[in-house]
Each structure stands twice: as structure tokens, then as C-alpha cells.
Amino acid sequence: MATVVTFEGKRKTPSLEPLLSLCADDMAQVDREILARMRSPVALIPELANHLVGAGGKRMRPLLTVAAARLCGYTATDDRHIKLATCVEFIHSATLLHDDVVDVSALRRGKPSANAVWGDKASVLVGDFLFTRSFELMVDVGSLDILGVLSRASSTIAEGEVLQLVTQRDISTPEATYLEVIKAKTAKLFAAAAEVGAMVAGRDGPERVALESFGMNLGIAFQLVDDVLDYGGKAAKLGKNIGDDFREGKITLPVVLAFRRGNDGERKFWVKALERGEIGDSDLDHAIGLMTKHRALEDTVSRARHYGAIAKDALALFPGSTMKQALEEAVEFCITRTH
Amino acid sequence: MATVVTFEGKRKTPSLEPLLSLCADDMAQVDREILARMRSPVALIPELANHLVGAGGKRMRPLLTVAAARLCGYTATDDRHIKLATCVEFIHSATLLHDDVVDVSALRRGKPSANAVWGDKASVLVGDFLFTRSFELMVDVGSLDILGVLSRASSTIAEGEVLQLVTQRDISTPEATYLEVIKAKTAKLFAAAAEVGAMVAGRDGPERVALESFGMNLGIAFQLVDDVLDYGGKAAKLGKNIGDDFREGKITLPVVLAFRRGNDGERKFWVKALERGEIGDSDLDHAIGLMTKHRALEDTVSRARHYGAIAKDALALFPGSTMKQALEEAVEFCITRTH
Numbered sequence: 001m002a003t004v005v006t007f008e009g010k011r012k013t014p015s016l017e018p019l020l021s022l023c024a025d026d027m028a029q030v031d032r033e034i035l036a037r038m039r040s041p042v043a044l045i046p047e048l049a050n051h052l053v054g055a056g057g058k059r060m061r062p063l064l065t066v067a068a069a070r071l072c073g074y075t076a077t078d079d080r081h082i083k084l085a086t087c088v089e090f091i092h093s094a095t096l097l098h099d100d101v102v103d104v105s106a107l108r109r110g111k112p113s114a115n116a117v118w119g120d121k122a123s124v125l126v127g128d129f130l131f132t133r134s135f136e137l138m139v140d141v142g143s144l145d146i147l148g149v150l151s152r153a154s155s156t157i158a159e160g161e162v163l164q165l166v167t168q169r170d171i172s173t174p175e176a177t178y179l180e181v182i183k184a185k186t187a188k189l190f191a192a193a194a195e196v197g198a199m200v201a202g203r204d205g206p207e208r209v210a211l212e213s214f215g216m217n218l219g220i221a222f223q224l225v226d227d228v229l230d231y232g233g234k235a236a237k238l239g240k241n242i243g244d245d246f247r248e249g250k251i252t253l254p255v256v257l258a259f260r261r262g263n264d265g266e267r268k269f270w271v272k273a274l275e276r277g278e279i280g281d282s283d284l285d286h287a288i289g290l291m292t293k294h295r296a297l298e299d300t301v302s303r304a305r306h307y308g309a310i311a312k313d314a315l316a317l318f319p320g321s322t323m324k325q326a327l328e329e330a331v332e333f334c335i336t337r338t339h
Numbered sequence: 340m341a342t343v344v345t346f347e348g349k350r351k352t353p354s355l356e357p358l359l360s361l362c363a364d365d366m367a368q369v370d371r372e373i374l375a376r377m378r379s380p381v382a383l384i385p386e387l388a389n390h391l392v393g394a395g396g397k398r399m400r401p402l403l404t405v406a407a408a409r410l411c412g413y414t415a416t417d418d419r420h421i422k423l424a425t426c427v428e429f430i431h432s433a434t435l436l437h438d439d440v441v442d443v444s445a446l447r448r449g450k451p452s453a454n455a456v457w458g459d460k461a462s463v464l465v466g467d468f469l470f471t472r473s474f475e476l477m478v479d480v481g482s483l484d485i486l487g488v489l490s491r492a493s494s495t496i497a498e499g500e501v502l503q504l505v506t507q508r509d510i511s512t513p514e515a516t517y518l519e520v521i522k523a524k525t526a527k528l529f530a531a532a533a534e535v536g537a538m539v540a541g542r543d544g545p546e547r548v549a550l551e552s553f554g555m556n557l558g559i560a561f562q563l564v565d566d567v568l569d570y571g572g573k574a575a576k577l578g579k580n581i582g583d584d585f586r587e588g589k590i591t592l593p594v595v596l597a598f599r600r601g602n603d604g605e606r607k608f609w610v611k612a613l614e615r616g617e618i619g620d621s622d623l624d625h626a627i628g629l630m631t632k633h634r635a636l637e638d639t640v641s642r643a644r645h646y647g648a649i650a651k652d653a654l655a656l657f658p659g660s661t662m663k664q665a666l667e668e669a670v671e672f673c674i675t676r677t678h
Contacts, residue, residue: 040498040501042498042501042502042505043505044501044504044505045498045501094467098463098464098467101459101460101463102459102460102463102464120440120441120459121440121441121504122501122504124437124440124441124463125437125441125497125500125501125504126497126501128433128434128437128470128496128497128500129494129497129498129501131467131470131471131497132470132490132493132494132496132497133494133497135474135486135490135493135494136487136490136491136494138490139483139486139487139490142483144478144481144483147474147478147486148475148478151471151474151475151477151478152475154471154474155468155471155472155474155475157467157471158464158465158467158468158470158471158472159379159381159384159468161464161467162379162381162383162384162461162464162465162468163381165383165460165461165464166381166382166383
């Protein structure tokens with residue numbers, strides 16, 4: 001387990017708490033804005049949206065937006081940073097709703113997924129609603145530059161989702177393509193979330209560039225660890241089914257590494273399980289065994305650590321502050337997290 | 340069959356041709372822009388999008404945008420009106436892709452629907468891609484006011500789709516709720532398409548209001564006739580399956596009227612067919628018979644005529660021109676169209 005050194009020189013487990021605590025007031029406002037913006041005379045919309053968005057989760061992405069804004073000295077008394085954070089969470093939530101339909105997932109954050117409760121149709125349409133609502137929020141904020149960043153991010157996410165669908169069950173997917181997928185479908189929104197925080201604070205120069213890089217690299221690290229957790233012992237705490245990716249034939253880095261490092265017999269196993277989807281009772285255990293043998297999970301975490309280091313270095317131009325320290329610790333948390 | 344009086348005093352069948360011909364150059368540019376903006380390194384995206392968007396259809400909505408801009412004297416040499424028209428078509432196409440998933444449709448414009456060819460997953464995700472691409476286009480145009488109109492329209496469409504899903508198979512849906520659904524899911528985009536045409540031409544006053552009203556009322560008329568065609572003899576030419584709405588349990592105005600005007604036995608039939616989805620071989624014919632008996636199809640067309648008249652009156656403040664006349668004829672065409 002990695003550790004961080006506190007001001008007092010003590011080592012402790014990295015946590016998201018310092019960041020959450022510094023942003024507590026802003027995030028309470030984000031929660032209120034989320035609820036207000038989900039309102040609709042069509043009752044199914046707030047009902048379903050609330051199941052997902054209202055249920056919380058870590059709210060990593062909006063947290064990045066308000067933290068980036070505050071790191072950049074945002075002190076305006078308006079609520080543009082709150083609107084942007086809400087907008088980012090809505091984009092993320094819309095993606096989750098559509099993801100669960102595409103992946104035929106039954107669980108999300110340990111609860112039945114929205115599509116399992118209300119059906120695919122409602123999930124597709126309420127996802128669309130959240131997407132469009134997020135654009136209304138952006139327009140409210142009134143900056144064309146910010147609209148440009150978030151609309152490009154949304155477009156990239158959608159493109160990444162299609163790319164992921166195309167590479168699904170293709171065991172020959174190279175590491176580079178995998179990286180492209182997670183950059184597009186996950187890291188780009190982390191990047192945009194942090195970038196617009198700088199922009200709303202009026203820091204359009206090096207701080208904006210730095211926070212975009214911080215978000216991008218943090219996002220890559222976050223997704224790499226997520227992909228490890230899908231095969232890892234700590235996943236139960238995540239409230240997700242261990243082995244979801246395996247059953248869905250998703251080609252993630254642990255699989256890419258285990259396949260490439262495997263012998264002929266092992267490769268046949270991967271082809272059978274992931275490309276043909278022929279999975280027996282003990283196959284998940286066998287897959288995890290092969291990953292352990294080839295250090296595929298460890299090395300995926302090492303890759304995550306690499307991107308985490310870049311993320312932290314991106315913050316170098318900011319003077320020392322509790323917020324900067326909290327963001328650095330958030331990177332460590334993402335790499336060592338259990339949930 | 341309704342007729343229009345030409346300059347020469349002759350009566351002829353209303354056609355979309357005059358409008359298409361006046362807008363031919365602009366629409367050729369729209370076609371090129373559509374193709375250019377569908378490009379993606381992820382091959383499935385242009386492939387699937389081209390199946391739908393590239394295949395044409397009437398392109399009513401982008402046609403409204405360029406026609407409205409020209410009616411308002413748009414003469415700028417930039418291509419903002421083209422971008423907006425493309426944007427409107429992408430919003431529409433995204434909606435169609437998601438609609439077909441929600442409706443489990445096998446045909447669209449007489450061809451196998453995208454979800455029937457590539458599957459629901461790809462349709463959901465490529466729909467998302469087109470949605471986000473449309474927002475990138477809007478941002479390119481660079482007007483926050485226009486962004487406001489189109490983002491609100493998108494949000495209303497999504498809300499209308501959910502409302503339609505909720506009222507599906509509810510035979511007690513009142514006419515007012517039906518009207519609310521078609522305003523939101525169809526007419527609002529017609530309205531926005533025409534409105535942004537005025538805006539891009541710098542006519543933010545009465546012309547903008549007039550064209551918004553023109554689009555809204557034309558859109559309502561258009562959808563009413565669409566709903567008639569789903570039960571009507573001319574539907575085969577539309578390339579859609581007659582009776583799709585019936586089989587899907589969609590509560591459209593012909594059904595609302597036939598149900599309300601029916602006796603107890605007839606109402607039991609509607610409940611069985613539409614609410615419980617128990618449909619036998621001859622039930623569609625029986626439904627059409629009941630609609631004929633109660634003049635439900637004729638009266639739905641009468642309603643369409645009412646909204647069409649309002650649409651035409653909305654154009655009153657524009658001086659006479661071939662474009663104005665072509666738009667008026669387009670209204671007649673939408674009401675009397677066979678395809």
C-alpha cells in the first residue's frame with residue numbers, strides 16, 4: 001500500500017478526504033444543483049436519474065472542476081463553477097446509463113442498474129435527457145471557449161465508446177489501442193473537468209494547460225486501476241461484479257498483457273473465453289491465475305503509477321497549498337483505492 | 340386532394356419541389372457538410388451514420404433552416420447557415436437512431452434500420468456521437484443565443500421521448516397529452532430549425548418569432564399526418580410498415596379519437612390490442628375499420644390543416660417572394676403528402 005507523508009511527517013493511507021473536505025461547501029451546492037436540474041414534469045426522469053445521479057458515487061469529475069477552480073483562485077460569488085461541475089456529472093451519468101444498456105449490466109455501484117429496473121428504453125432516453133440538460137447548463141455559463149472544451153470532450157467520449165465496442169472481443173487489440181479507448185472514454189472527461197475549472201477562474205494560460213494534463217493523466221490512471229479492480233480482490237467493495245469485463249469480452253490492459261506474455265495454450269484459453277465468449281465456471285479463476293503468473297495486474301498498476309506521477313508533476317507550477325496537496329493525495333488515492 | 344394556385348392561376352398538387360429547388364445550392368452544401376462531419380477514425384461511425392444520414396430522406400429540418408435564413412435575406416458568404424442546418428439534421432438523426440432502438444423497429448425509410456443491421460449497442464453509441472457532433476457544430480457557429488435555442492430544443496425532445504415512452508400503451512391518454520408529446524418530440528425541432536435560420540440572418544425580432552411559430556405549427560401538422568399515414572393506404576410509399584404504431588402500442592391521435600368515440604365493445608378491443616398488446620391477424624384491419632367509422636383519420640388530418648393554417652399565417656409579415664410562396668406550399672405538401 002502506498003503512503004503519503006503528512007505535514008507532521010507521518011505516513012498514512014492516501015485518501016480522498018482532504019479534497020472532499022476542502023470542497024465540501026461547493027460539492028453540497030453541486031448536489032443541490034444536480035437535483036434541481038433533474039426536475040421534469042415527466043416523473044420518470046427525476047425518478048430514474050435520481051437512482052443513478054442522486055445515489056452519489058465518488059463524484060470524482062465534478063470534484064475536479066470545483067477543486068481546479070479553487071486551486072486557480074476562483075472567488076467569484078456567482079455559481080458558474082457549480083454549474084460546470086453539474087454539467088460534467090450529467091455528461092458522465094448519461095454515459096453510464098448508455099454504457100449499462102450497451103454492456104447489459106445488472107449492477108452499478110452495488111445497486112441494480114437503471115436499465116435492470118426501468119428497462120433499456122428508459123435508460124437510453126433519460127441518458128439523452130441528461131446529455132441535453134448538460135448542454136443547457138453550459139450555455140447558461142455563457143462561455144463559448146468552455147462550450148468548445150466540453151462539446152469536444154463529449155464527442156470524444158462518444159467516439160471512444162464506439163471504438164470500445166469495435167475492439168470488444170478482439171484479443172489482438174494492442175496496448176496502444178486500449179490506451180486510446182480509455183483516453184477517449186474516461187480520461188478526456190477528467191481532463192475537461194479540470195480544464196474548465198481553470199477557465200472559469202480566468203486562468204486561460206499555463207494553469208489551464210497544466211490542469212488539462214493533470215486531469216488527463218489522472219483519468220488514465222483511474223481507468224487502469226478500475227480495470228485491475230475488475231479482476232482484483234478489492235472489487236467487491238466497489239459494488240461491482242468481479243469479472244464483468246471478462247464476461248463481456250472487454251479487452252483491458254490486464255488481458256492484453258496476460259495474452260501477449262502467455263504461451264500458445266494460454267492464448268487459446270483467452271481466445272476461447274474472450275473472443276468466443278465460451279466461459280465455464282472456473283474460467284474467471286483461471287484467468288486471474290494467468291494474470292498473476294504474468295504479473296499483468298501488478299504491471300497495470302505500475303502503468304497507472306506512471307500516469308499518476310505525470311499528473312502530480314503537472315501541478316508543479318502551482319504554489320504550495322492545502323488544495324494542491326489534496327489534489328496530489330487524490331492521485332495516490334485513485335491508484336491505491338479499494339472503492 | 341388539396342391544391343395550390345400557381346402564379347398562372349392553375350391548380351396543381353402541392354409539392355416540396357419549389358422549396359427544394361430554391362434551396363438546391365444550400366442543400367448540396369449541407370450534404371457535403373454532413374458527410375465531412377461524420378468522419379471519424381473509428382470506421383463504424385461513418386459507416387452506420389451514412390446508412391441513416393447519408394441515405395437522405397426529405398431533410399425537412401435542415402431545409403427549414405436554410406429556407407428561413409434565405410427568407411430573412413441571409414447573404415453572408417460564410418457557411419454558418421449550412422453548419423446550423425447540418426447540426427439540426429444530426430440532432431434529428433441521433434433521435435431516430437435512439438428511437439429505433441426504443442421502438443425495436445426493423446425498418447426506417449423502407450430500408451432495414453441501423454439497429455437491425457449493426458445492433459442496438461452501435462445505434463445507441465453512434466446516436467450519442469451525432470448528438471455531440473451537433474453541439475460541436477453549434478459551438479463553431481459561435482452564437483450563445485443560437486446555442487440556447489438548440490440546446491433547449493434538444494432537451495425538450497429528450498423529455499418528449501420519455502413522455503411518449505410513459506404514455507405508451509395507455510389508452511386513456513388525453514388529446515392534450517398526445518399534443519404535448521408531438522410538440523416536444525417533433526415540432527420543437529422544426530421550430531428551432533426555422534428560428535435559428537432567422538437568427539443567423541440577424542433577424543432577432545418579429546421575424547424570429549414568426550419563423551419559430553411557423554416551424555412549430557408545421558411540425559405539429561407534419562406529425563399528425565405521419566400518425567395518420569401509419570394507418571393509411573399511402574403509407575407503403577413512405578417505406579414504413581403500416582401498423583407499426585399499432586403494434587408498438589403507440590397512442591396517437593387517430594387512436595385517441597377512435598377510442599373516445601367508440602362504444603364499450605370497441606373500447607374493449609382497443610384496450611386488448613394497445614394496452615395488453617394482444618394482436619391477432621385481422622386486428623389491424625379492424626382498427627382501421629373503426630377509425631374509418633368514427634372519422635378518426637379524416638379528423639386528424641383536419642387538425643393538421645388547422646395547424647398548417649397557423650403556420651402559413653405566421654409568414655404574413657414577410658413580403659411576397661418565391662421563397663415565401665414555396666414555404667407556404669411546403670405546408671400544403673406536408674398535409675397532403677404521400678411520402
